[in-house]
Amino acid sequence: MIVTTTHSVPGREVDAVLGLVAGEAVFGANVFRDLFASVRDIVGGRSGGYQKVFAAGRESATEDMIAEARAMGADAIIGVDLDYETVGKSMLMVSANGTAVRLR
Numbered sequence: 001m002i003v004t005t006t007h008s009v010p011g012r013e014v015d016a017v018l019g020l021v022a023g024e025a026v027f028g029a030n031v032f033r034d035l036f037a038s039v040r041d042i043v044g045g046r047s048g049g050y051q052k053v054f055a056a057g058r059e060s061a062t063e064d065m066i067a068e069a070r071a072m073g074a075d076a077i078i079g080v081d082l083d084y085e086t087v088g089k090s091m092l093m094v095s096a097n098g099t100a101v102r103l104r
Helices: 029-043 048-071
Strands: 014-028 076-087 091-103
Touching: 014 048, 014 076, 048 076, 048 091
Parallel strands: none
Antiparallel strands: 014 091, 076 091
């Protein structure tokens, strides 16, 4: 499956637009991760715990989006957009959206 943020695939032509596909992942951030992130805010540096959560969320949301596109008979997803949001005080949401297409 070709997945791209661009609106075309170089060297390929879109044969059919199959529709919008999406994947979402919502993760709870635990108390210890929040505590260590607060310490990082004070002393500086990267929060490895949160980075891992965001990476896992991105991967999960993208996999769900790809599965939806495959079920539609697509061989590519174009115009992909990834969004990151907080839900409440301790939930993180990652969404992946794009257009499922069939290429020539």
